[in-house]
Amino acid sequence: MVDVAEKSMEELVSLCKRRGFVYPASEIYGGINGFWDYGPLGVALKNAVRDDWWRNMVECPPVGPDGDVLQVVGLDSSIIQNPKTWEASGHVGGFNDPMVDCTESKKRYRADHAWVVGFHGGEEDADSNSSSGVVPEHFYAVVADSKETAIEAAKSEMPKKFAKRVADATAVTAFDQTNLAPDWPRLSPATQTATLTEPRMFNLMFETYVGAIRDEDAKAYLRPETAQGIFLNYKNILDTMRVKVPFGIAQVGKAFRNEVTPRNFIFRSREFEQMEMEWFCHPDDALKWYDFWKHERMRWWKSLGIDEGNLIFRDHDEDELAHYSSACVDVEYRYPFTAPGYGELEGIAHRGCYDLSKHTEHSKQKLEFFDQTNNEKFVPHVIEPASGLTRGVLVLLCEAFTPTPERKGSKYVMNFPARLAPIKVGVFPLVNKDGMPEKANALYMKLREKYVCQYDVKQSIGKRYARMDEAGTPYCVTVDGETNENGNVTIRHRDTAEQEQVHIDRVEEFLGEKLG
Ligand code: ATP
Numbered sequence: 001m002v003d004v005a006e007k008s009m010e011e012l013v014s015l016c017k018r019r020g021f022v023y024p025a026s027e028i029y030g031g032i033n034g035f036w037d038y039g040p041l042g043v044a045l046k047n048a049v050r051d052d053w054w055r056n057m058v059e060c061p062p063v064g065p066d067g068d069v070l071q072v073v074g075l076d077s078s079i080i081q082n083p084k085t086w087e088a089s090g091h092v093g094g095f096n097d098p099m100v101d102c103t104e105s106k107k108r109y110r111a112d113h114a115w116v117v118g119f120h121g122g123e124e125d126a127d128s129n130s131s132s133g134v135v136p137e138h139f140y141a142v143v144a145d146s147k148e149t150a151i152e153a154a155k156s157e158m159p160k161k162f163a164k165r166v167a168d169a170t171a172v173t174a175f176d177q178t179n180l181a182p183d184w185p186r187l188s189p190a191t192q193t194a195t196l197t198e199p200r201m202f203n204l205m206f207e208t209y210v211g212a213i214r215d216e217d218a219k220a221y222l223r224p225e226t227a228q229g230i231f232l233n234y235k236n237i238l239d240t241m242r243v244k245v246p247f248g249i250a251q252v253g254k255a256f257r258n259e260v261t262p263r264n265f266i267f268r269s270r271e272f273e274q275m276e277m278e279w280f281c282h283p284d285d286a287l288k289w290y291d292f293w294k295h296e297r298m299r300w301w302k303s304l305g306i307d308e309g310n311l312i313f314r315d316h317d318e319d320e321l322a323h324y325s326s327a328c329v330d331v332e333y334r335y336p337f338t339a340p341g342y343g344e345l346e347g348i349a350h351r352g353c354y355d356l357s358k359h360t361e362h363s364k365q366k367l368e369f370f371d372q373t374n375n376e377k378f379v380p381h382v383i384e385p386a387s388g389l390t391r392g393v394l395v396l397l398c399e400a401f402t403p404t405p406e407r408k409g410s411k412y413v414m415n416f417p418a419r420l421a422p423i424k425v426g427v428f429p430l431v432n433k434d435g436m437p438e439k440a441n442a443l444y445m446k447l448r449e450k451y452v453c454q455y456d457v458k459q460s461i462g463k464r465y466a467r468m469d470e471a472g473t474p475y476c477v478t479v480d481g482e483t484n485e486n487g488n489v490t491i492r493h494r495d496t497a498e499q500e501q502v503h504i505d506r507v508e509e510f511l512g513e514k515l516g
Pocket of ligand 1: 225257259266267268269270271272273274344345346347386387388389390391
């Protein structure tokens with residue numbers, strides 16, 4: 001297996017465009033930063049991840065720690081809600097990121113992602129400054145999602161003679177530029193000089209107007225997360241769906257954030273999709289459920305075939321937690337651009353009764369639960385597994401992307417798990433004559449009833465296999481000279497490029513065994 005750290009994002013992004021996974025949005029007009037379109041293969045992959053999540057969350061939810069099947073219902077709430085929603089949730093007042101601008105390069109960074117890494121130069125420098133006896137410090141500015149990644153990136157950029165001396169990480173310190181001490185330079189990653197402004201707060205919600213008149217009263221927001229639509233429907237679902245605490249409400253949909261620095265392909269975009277579930281439970285059981293969902297969510301990501309070594313939990317430090325939250329953990333993935341560090345894929349948060357209480361306060365509607373068995377009324381506590389669907393797609397793309405320099409035809413293979421692959425089977429006549437197209441087409445017409453198939457007659461067979469390798473198609477079936485002689489077709493396996501002969505009448509059975 002190719003280590004994810006060795007994979008080139010540039011090559012992956014280029015393959016994604018070439019094969020119709022992801023295109024830059026509005027490309028014919030020069031694009032628009034932070035927006036992406038999912039092409040024919042990308043939307044198929046995205047739907048496959050979404051459907052698997054929905055199946056495992058709503059249609060066939062897990063069995064809980066007490067052996068009971070959990071109750072989770074689905075929802076598709078509106079993207080635009082009454083703007084009071086976002087006042088109650090705290091997004092209007094507090095959904096801010098600190099940003100810094102480079103006055104020279106005009107580049108903009110999130111201050112909590114732009115790091116200054118400082119380190120002591122070591123003996124050579126001490127010698128050159130021997131008169132003062134001062135060991136000068138050296139500074140690097142780096143954009144990275146974590147302190148560890150910033151230090152690694154700075155180390156790889158710094159001159160060799162220093163790199164030797166800072167192999168010991170204790171010689172290196174890093175600070176994000178939000179709360180930088182005054183005696184540290186606020187360095188721009190673009191210029192490596194102090195050309196950054198002070199951090200300014202920036203609200204991430206996109207605003208729009210509802211109705212014909214564009215005044216303050218008509219102002220509304222595109223939702224920055226799907227979760228609040230769930231809290232708004234808590235009472236409706238309780239009143240109409242015969243659910244009892246503990247239960248969950250799940251939703252998949254678009255979310256919008258006017259990110260200061262969208263980057264790393266679809267990792268941080270301004271329009272993206274989330275898969276979120278709010279689990280309503282008794283306050284006394286909240287920690288038990290937090291622990292349950294934390295492990296269940298990791299189990300699910302691994303079930304998509306993601307290498308265990310590329311996934312970790314990262315518990316939030318006390319000072320990272322929102323004031324209402326008593327615990328939060330991220331599932332992180334080792335992306336090629338964070339390696340050897342990790343970046344967020346999903347957050348699992350213990351939100352206490354914060355959201356329901358806030359909506360009660362602002363809407364004056366009681367959002368409680370009455371437990372008839374114990375004759376007890378309470379505001380449920382909430383455990384929230386919140387993941388990015390489009391970020392999940394990126395993880396699957398990074399995992400599957402495999403350069404294959406040893407293969408003759410194909411430079412890359414996308415080895416998705418077969419059940420998530422956008423195309424399951426390629427069906428080809430070897431040449432466009434000798435009765436082969438007719439036979440291949442008849443086979444295709446039969447197989448397409450059951451599997452997503454692609455029929456292709458153009459170009460050499462090697463080129464057709466290479467296309468299917470890059471699309472991640474697990475099997476290709478070729479009707480060739482043998483088929484006319486003895487009825488056998490050639491089935492080619494994507495992952496090994498091995499070929500085997502199977503009788504044309506047995507192809508369906510063969511695929512049934514492999515693909516289900
Ligand atoms: P960050 O701190 O990186 O901005 P967050 O912690 O605010 O992210 P959440 O609000 O917890 O993110 O959102 C839940 C999930 O939604 C994230 O784990 C991520 O997978 C996804 N997500 C959040 N913002 C974006 C974005 N701009 N682009 C793509 N996915 C996103």
